[in-house]
Amino acid sequence: MSGKLRPPEHVRLLAARLYWDARPPSYPSLREMHTDLRRTATYYAHVSRGRQHLHVTVSRWVHVRASADTMCNTQIGSVRAATTALRRAGYHPGRFDRLMLFTEQCRAASSAAQLPGRVSWIRYASPGMATLVHELGHNMGLGHAYGVVCRQDGRRVALGGTCLPVEYGDSWDAMGHSKGFFSAPELVRLGWAGKIRDVRRSGTFRLADVQHSRSAEQALRIRSGGTTYWVEYQPQHSPVIGRTIPGVMIRRQVDGGPVELVDASPGNPTGISYPDGDLTNSALPVGSSLTTPEHIRITTVATGRHAKVRVGFDRTTAVPDAPVVRSAAQVGGGGYQVRWDAPTDNGQIVLGYRVTSWPSGRSTYVRSPAGYHTSVHVPLDKSAIGRTTFTVRALNQDGWSARSDPLRGTVYGPNVSVTSPASGARVARGFAVTVEATPDSHTHSPPTSAWAEVGSVACTSEDGSGPYDLMCARAPRGRQILTVHVENAYGVTTDFTMTVLVRRH
Template sequence: MRVPFLAAVSNHRSSYGAAACLLASLLPLACSAGDESGEAKLSGELAIYESSFKDGASSLHYGLRRPGLPEVTVELAEPVAYAPGASVELAGRFDEKGHFVASSVVRATGEPGLGTSTQALAQPTQTRNVAILLLRPSDQATPAPWVVGKELVANNLFGTASLPDFPAKPQNTDAYYREASYGARALSGNVFDWLTIDPLVDYCDTNALRTAGLAKAAESGIDLSAYQHVGFVVAAGCGNIAGRAELGTPSNPGRYSWYYYEGGSELFIHELGHNFGLQHALVYSCSSGGEAVTIAPVAQCTENPDFPQDVWDPMGIRSFAHFGGYNKMLQGWLAGSNVVTAGPAGGDFTLEPLELASSAPQLLRVPADSSLCPADINPCFYYVEYRQPIGFDGTPQFTNTSMHDGALLRLGGDIDTTGNSLGALTRLPSVHPPIQADTLRVGETFQDPTGLRITTVATPSAGGHQNLVIRVSRASRISATVALSSGQSGATGSYCADVKITNISTTAVNGGWLVRLNLNQSTLSSGWNGTFTSAGGSLYDVTAAAWNATILPGQFTTASFCANKTGASFTPQVAFTTSN
């Protein structure tokens, strides 16, 4: 049996570093023999790739490269915070596949740091040239043109059609980027017909696919030098992976992307977004005392970076939704006047719809307490935006959703003014826990554990569209949750519920508190352990009884009520709270 070269040298730790460097010299890459631990050291530029799975999952992959030299696949135990293209030094070992398994990654000496600012990064208008190479392994049949082919891909990407079966598609990737960027970014280019490549052992090996595709293109006389982006649509599968892209930064976009039997507009939007430096848009689930809440200290919250499920941003679930305000700000599409940051005193802020090209505020940043910030985005901000059924955000897939009903709230980091870093992972918390994707409607308030309040005040009409008025304030020192105690099922009959009022401050609440409830499709029939007063429509104010007006720090009291259902959407919600 032939023993792989690296398997043989791995039994001799003292010579491993030298052997690894021998392999690196054949690649070639900068390498030192390492130390007595037997680890080799490599240096070069970090490459980052993002894989998108058909079920919505994702994963990160890394490489190390120098211009014009073969790239080495790098295996990392944990994601790194460095941007694509960063000069790094790796320590580790090669495995039997020739991958470098890194035990440590450090930024190279002298590599500049990154600055941050509240201002958007200004970007000039750009038309990005895109080439798509269709690759068919010689042992695979050419897919039917309505499955994936030159005409279909060109139509989905550029809205061009050359066959009667493919009428021009207005909802294409180029049209999307033109609208989402307010005209700052456009796409042009070509889709080249099927190129036949030799079969590969592993079609998930995107380095091998890129090498084979570029070689076949050159052999066929295709000059790719004028194209800033090159995509490979492959007539072969890679398990559950739909696409993969090289991550870039706003000022230095990635060039390559891969698509497995896929050529849809939404996937092109998503993967090119990675090229432009956008990371995934996640959902954020928090709990307190065993109950779902909108936000909580980091230790009480969970997320799954491998399943980006933000339905309002194509960097979450792939769709035609506009990029979220944070991602638009990162790209420089929202200028300084479009972004306003709330100060310590709070106040009222009017936002225009995110879809419009405007010089007015469209994105509100509210600083969040550091205890609520995930490690990768500390300091962090609540990003508040408003969507209306305009353009791509008015497509049928959003008709029966709450996208346009109120404020969208995300948790995100600061913006790098140099444009040389990836955007942060954004988190979409549940404003109506445990519902994962919803908006903050007029009259509703989000309150975090520090007492910061964000309230949707009104949606006044102006200039032929609606705006959104947001109020930022410091709330009472209590939080409140409502939970059904009976009658949970069925759209008719009655139910009873308990309102739990907790003192979240460090001092006693003396003299009273108030919780406003929205009973939605139900009407109050009785209440106890508090005073229940109608506040108009389905809103009711719950105030303290004499015996529970005082709540000590960290303690809670409970008021209860029963109500009659008038429809299926009867579940009560807390609108806001106040205290003395």
């Protein structure tokens, strides 16, 4: 929906607390009402840049002569009953621009409002500022904020394949499931926007916090045929619940339809089921790109106090560059922690990675838009201890990258020391070797066995965690190499080597 709106500069609101049982409910209390409405008035003064002022009158509890069904399930009937009761109580609803009916006894899951109009129905206890802002937005003519969900080849992508709108899907807009600001396109419709930059040429642009932009640029507007893209910066958590990642938000409007938030970080759900857990985390991460079907590329260069965004036109896309594996080290739990660097995405955000261990060829998929997750735990392959290597490939909506260069995994064996004999000592042909061993500091895997050889002759072996007493009988005479081996529970062996002089007699 598009078109200019003309919200009034001054709004007089009657907040009517209504009940129909024998006595009024305990919520909302007068103090809660005043707090929520005061915060709502402050919100509108800020979001409108001082162009709208909300003046609130809160009624005492007023009894209505109507049934719960009328008050909770009808609009015209509840307004008539409320208006009659308010007049009888000395209030004059006709003198107010807005009438907000608080009917906590309904215990409903949602509220409602005329779109556009003057009446709103708040039907549950302690609604909070976000609900009041939302319903008053409807009164001004704003509909629900939408998101768009796209799938291609069976996986979630930013834009491409088959796309479907999601009502309430913009959790970063006050008209969605949000406690946040109005989005830039809504501010433009209301006449409350700050500085909007129309982007017609490629370049890098600096965006202020959309909520506190002052005289800096509040948003970018990019037009291509019948489609308009909006880019703004939300550095603060906005959805009503859940942990999310703020950042650069991208919205689109096609042929005058609803403005839709684009899931610029697909495959990064928050665990919130409503309205869409993946769409809730929609910011385009730093270093990542989104290229639209019109070949407009948007890249987040940096975020902080401001965001830096690069826009390019007539851009083509490709699979990502090959990642670089930085480390693959054995850790506690009997596996390797493999870490890599996020590669250049070549125009479409990285959706995930495939980590493969060799020679087994076993692969692990890591869902990781843009490189939020660039490490994974890979189980230990005991059959290839000491010779396992790892490669990583990256995926975007154009396909898979080439494999990274392989990196050999680092393993850790026990800490080993020989307490007897000393290095270089003279020993008899039959001599004892005393060995102490402790777990390494990386995996904490306990020693499980030890064995040794002197020259080409094997000594005895011993199981357990140590210390070990090994016997080397019939050792070759002369200067010999004594090698002690200690293995841990993961099958990793530490070798300890020293020189001894075996006597002739």
